[in-house]
Amino acid sequence: MNRREFITLLGGAAAWPLAVRAQQPGMPVIGYLGSSSFEKSAGRSLLNFKRGLAETGYVEDRNVTIEYRWADDQYERLPLLASELVQRHVAVLVAAGTPTALPAKAATSAIPTVFMVASDPVELGLVASLNRPGGNLTGIAYLNAEVAPKRLELIRQFVPEAKTIALLVNPANPVAADAQAKELEAAVRALGLRLPLVKASNPIEIEDAFSTLVRDRVDALQIGVDPLFGNHIDQIVALATRHKVPTIYPWREFTAAGGLMNYGASIPDAFRQVGVYTGQILKGAKPNDLPIQRPTKLPLVLNLKAAKAIGVEFPATLLARADEVIE
Numbered sequence: 001m002n003r004r005e006f007i008t009l010l011g012g013a014a015a016w017p018l019a020v021r022a023q024q025p026g027m028p029v030i031g032y033l034g035s036s037s038f039e040k041s042a043g044r045s046l047l048n049f050k051r052g053l054a055e056t057g058y059v060e061d062r063n064v065t066i067e068y069r070w071a072d073d074q075y076e077r078l079p080l081l082a083s084e085l086v087q088r089h090v091a092v093l094v095a096a097g098t099p100t101a102l103p104a105k106a107a108t109s110a111i112p113t114v115f116m117v118a119s120d121p122v123e124l125g126l127v128a129s130l131n132r133p134g135g136n137l138t139g140i141a142y143l144n145a146e147v148a149p150k151r152l153e154l155i156r157q158f159v160p161e162a163k164t165i166a167l168l169v170n171p172a173n174p175v176a177a178d179a180q181a182k183e184l185e186a187a188v189r190a191l192g193l194r195l196p197l198v199k200a201s202n203p204i205e206i207e208d209a210f211s212t213l214v215r216d217r218v219d220a221l222q223i224g225v226d227p228l229f230g231n232h233i234d235q236i237v238a239l240a241t242r243h244k245v246p247t248i249y250p251w252r253e254f255t256a257a258g259g260l261m262n263y264g265a266s267i268p269d270a271f272r273q274v275g276v277y278t279g280q281i282l283k284g285a286k287p288n289d290l291p292i293q294r295p296t297k298l299p300l301v302l303n304l305k306a307a308k309a310i311g312v313e314f315p316a317t318l319l320a321r322a323d324e325v326i327e
Contacts, residue, residue, distance in 0.1 A: 032046075033103070036071070073201075078099060079106065085107070091281075092112050105137060118179075119141070123179070140270045140292070142267070150298075152184060164219050166218045167184065168209060220248070223248070234257055241310065247260050248263065252299065252324075256301075260307060277290055301326065305327065
């Protein structure tokens with residue numbers, strides 16, 4: 001036997017137990033549809049999904065297999081990737097994020113599907129009602145689009161003289177972008193504000209968006225809810241700080257990375273709940289018997305150092321309302 005044949009045999013032997021284990025009768029397969037990539041999702045979303053799954057007794061490669069499909073922030077690929085997982089005849093399909101939910105619904109009406117979305121799933125057409133979803137879908141709605149008017153109010157308290165507060169959205173995810181803009185319409189009119197939409201669907205366009213904000217002299221910025229922005233937290237926070245743009249974010253991860261303030265549901269907890277629902281379905285629960293879960297707490301987190309970096313202090317009213325203050 002020559003060296004090449006020996007290495008090939010050794011590699012095959014190493015892979016063999018994994019292949020057999022993945023094909024063991026009775027081991028269910030979860031299809032996980034992600035809008036970004038494994039590298040970007042592993043530490044924040046995927047880890048917490050697996051924690052929730054473990055709470056129901058399922059551990060990857062021990063008694064369940066997970067088949068992944070990643071769109072790498074190219075949302076137009078999601079319908080094809082969802083179809084691939086359906087063709088794989090997975091036991092449960094997980095739609096991990098708003099951009100993935102509608103492609104998952106379109107791909108199958110038979111396979112139980114657990115989604116996580118930032119908007120009202122009834123308005124999106126995913127389910128019939130929150131308490132009795134109907135069909136093959138259920139999941140988590142973490143309300144980050146619905147609380148956009150509250151974020152507008154909070155950033156206005158930080159910059160009370162503001163007349164123009166922009167909203168950063170991803171045009172590749174029009175469902176979420178439109179929902180957030182719609183939620184803000186009444187609040188903008190009531191406050192007498194201008195709300196220009198600034199669009200970005202990749203890192204270069206994020207840079208360009210901030211150049212536009214500076215050029216147009218906007219007074220403040222609200223970051224829209226989109227997985228793309230969650231994958232580029234450091235870039236967005238650095239740009240907001242460099243250009244001294246008072247910015248409010250949807251998730252604590254931004255504020256922990258040096259952002260000014262955030263108000264919204266916990267993304268790690270939402271992914272954990274998706275894992276719990278997935279495990280419950282594997283145990284025999286029906287999606288229609290699992291009501292849509294919604295967060296019970298939306299924390300306000302402030303970063304004192306970030307405020308100092310742009311030369312402004314938090315008013316006492318905001319400090320008194322904060323659930324957490326990062327120093």
